[in-house]
Every structure is written in structure tokens, then in C-alpha cells.
Amino acid sequence: MTLNLFDDTAPDEPSTRQLAPGALLLRGFVQGESDGGNEGSSTAMLADIEAITSQAPFRHLVTPGGFTMSVAMSNCGQLGWVSSRRGYRYVSADPISGNPWPCMPASWLALASRAATAAGYPGFVPDACLINQYAPGSKMSLHQDRDEHDLSQPIVSLSLGLPAVFLFGGLKRSDKPQRVPLQHGDVVVWGGPTRLAFHGVMPLEEGEHALLGRRRINLTFRCASC
Ligand code: MD3
Numbered sequence: 001m002t003l004n005l006f007d008d009t010a011p012d013e014p015s016t017r018q019l020a021p022g023a024l025l026l027r028g029f030v031q032g033e034s035d036g037g038n039e040g041s042s043t044a045m046l047a048d049i050e051a052i053t054s055q056a057p058f059r060h061l062v063t064p065g066g067f068t069m070s071v072a073m074s075n076c077g078q079l080g081w082v083s084s085r086r087g088y089r090y091v092s093a094d095p096i097s098g099n100p101w102p103c104m105p106a107s108w109l110a111l112a113s114r115a116a117t118a119a120g121y122p123g124f125v126p127d128a129c130l131i132n133q134y135a136p137g138s139k140m141s142l143h144q145d146r147d148e149h150d151l152s153q154p155i156v157s158l159s160l161g162l163p164a165v166f167l168f169g170g171l172k173r174s175d176k177p178q179r180v181p182l183q184h185g186d187v188v189v190w191g192g193p194t195r196l197a198f199h200g201v202m203p204l205e206e207g208e209h210a211l212l213g214r215r216r217i218n219l220t221f222r223c224a225s226c
């Protein structure tokens with residue numbers, strides 16, 4: 001018998017909460033089962049993630065400082081985010097295979113656009129989707145996302161699988177971050193004054209998710225070059 005210490009199911013009704021001016025949390029935006037069509041079902045999204053990462057496998061990138069990241073990453077879309085000793089950048093081909101990144105599924109684009117619109121950013125058409133995979137213990141240190149061309153465009157993030165504690169700081173690294181628990185199906189839209197906020201993820205706790213198993217996956221939709 002395993003004791004389930006946290007409720008990792010999506011709520012029955014989606015709800016929205018403003019985390020800060022410009023940042024909106026859409027709880028349960030993606031549901032476990034589709035109630036019509038492909039878009040918005042986490043089971044269908046997981047199948048898409050498996051297809052994408054069979055072409056562009058998850059890998060642990062190295063930071064410019066020489067540290068290997070504990071989060072494993074892949075990408076889909078016209079551009080993908082990569083890190084190496086040479087720096088951070090968006091590239092159109094997977095450096096492992098030399099092939100273009102897999103296409104962003106149309107249903108993902110529709111989901112990201114619908115979330116951005118709900119948060120007050122209509123017309124969001126991302127050209128990049130970074131796929132982060134966390135195993136228990138994986139974390140992301142406080143950082144800013146500033147490698148994108150147009151910082152007036154928001155970033156849309158979707159959490160799947162095990163819950164995580166997201167750290168949401170201010171515009172200075174030294175600002176004390178808020179802790180925001182993120183669960184399977186939660187979407188956060190980050191724009192306006194929060195677009196350059198420092199943020200990170202606490203080490204993932206052990207657990208087993210009904211659909212994803214012992215991991216968390218986070219998708220971030222970005223306008224890298226549009
Ligand atoms: C707040 N990923 O990939 S998503 C990243 O859960 C990243 O994997 C985290 O930070 C994850 O860069 C957090 C939420 C997120 C993404 C971008 C942001 C929050 C943000 C940009 C500005 C402010």
C-alpha cells in the first residue's frame with residue numbers, strides 16, 4: 001500500500017489566479033482525458049512527447065560554467081533552446097542529430113494560444129517549445145529567460161506529472177522568491193512585468209504519477225525569434 005501524500009489530480013473546474021501583475025496561473029487547464037478533440041488532453045500530449053523525444057531524445061545540457069544540468073531537455077518547433085560551454089542560444093537543428101527539431105504539434109500551438117489569450121495576450125504564436133524532464137532530485141536554479149528576441153511576448157508553461165514547488169522571484173536575483181506549488185495540468189502565463197523575473201524549481205520530491213510515473217515534465221512555449 002502506498003500512501004498518496006498529495007493530490008496530484010487536476011481539479012474538476014479550471015480556476016485562475018493572478019500570481020503577480022502579468023502572470024496568471026490557470027489551474028487544471030489541461031485535463032487527463034479529452035472531452036472532445038485532441039487539444040487539452042494530457043494523455044494525448046504524453047503520446048506527442050514520446051513521439052518528439054524518440055526523434056530528439058532528452059539530454060542533459062552543460063552550462064557555460066561547465067555544470068551538467070539535472071533537468072533533461074528536448075525541444076520542438078522551429079527553434080530549440082540549447083546550452084553548452086559556448087553559451088545559451090536558440091538553434092534550428094538538434095545538435096545531436098543535425099536534423100531540424102520535430103514540429104510543434106498543432107494541438108500544442110492551439111493550447112498555448114488559448115492560454116495566452118485567457119491571460120490577456122491574444123495572438124501568441126510561439127516558434128519554440130522547450131521540454132524539460134525532471135526526475136526526483138532534479139532542480140532548476142534561479143535564472144531569467146532572456147535569450148528570446150521579443151521580450152514583450154509572454155512565455156506559456158505547462159506542468160505535467162509529479163508536483164513541483166516553483167520559485168517565483170523578482171527582477172533582482174536577491175529578491176526573496178514566492179513558492180508556488182505546480183500540479184499536473186497547471187498552466188502559467190508569464191508576461192508583462194514578470195517576463196524578466198528570476199525563477200527556478202525546487203528539487204523534485206520522490207513520487208509516482210498515475211500517467212507519467214516518477215517524473216515531471218514542463219513545456220515552455222516561447223517566441224524565440226518571432
Ligand atoms: C517566469 N522552466 O525552462 S516553467 C525554463 O518548471 C524554466 O521547467 C521551469 O524556467 C520548469 O526556463 C519553470 C515557468 C516559467 C518559465 C519561464 C518564465 C516561469 C517564468 C519566464 C519569466 C518568468
Ligand code: FE
Nearest residue numbers: 143144145199
Ligand atoms: Fe526559465
